[in-house]
Amino acid sequence: MNNLIANIPTPQQKRIVIIGGGFAGLKLARKLSGGSFQIVLMDKNNFHMFQPLFYQVATAGLEPSAISFPFRRLFHNQKMSISELRSYKR
């Protein structure tokens, strides 16, 4: 696959890139939002998965859609880019 360049606006503020919209990434993104940084949340999926309730889905107690939440529902009016991190440079 070619290297893709995300179409992210160049900010006036400093940019913070958070890799992964799991528990940790979401909490950090929410904590920093509205502050003086441009927050870029990258995830290979377009949804957050609430893992503690996997067993409920496995035992047919819940629909899969009950434990996965699209990021667009969590972050209104924000640009989203679905990307998978394959490598990085220090």
Ligand SMILES: Cc1cc2nc3c(=O)[nH]c(=O)nc-3n(C[C@H](O)[C@H](O)[C@H](O)COP(=O)(O)OP(=O)(O)OC[C@H]3O[C@@H](n4cnc5c(N)ncnc54)[C@H](O)[C@@H]3O)c2cc1C
């Ligand atoms: C079945 C199960 C039950 C659990 N029950 C509990 C519980 O009861 N209580 C509790 O405290 N904890 C529980 N946990 C543990 C808890 O879910 C994890 O500790 C927590 O999700 C870890 O958070 P995280 O943000 O580090 O990673 P995750 O929540 O796993 O998020 C990682 C995110 O990064 C994304 N990602 C991964 N690789 C890439 C990449 N290369 N590029 C872009 N995006 C990427 C993934 O798509 C995902 O969205 C449970 C876990 C499981 C599996």
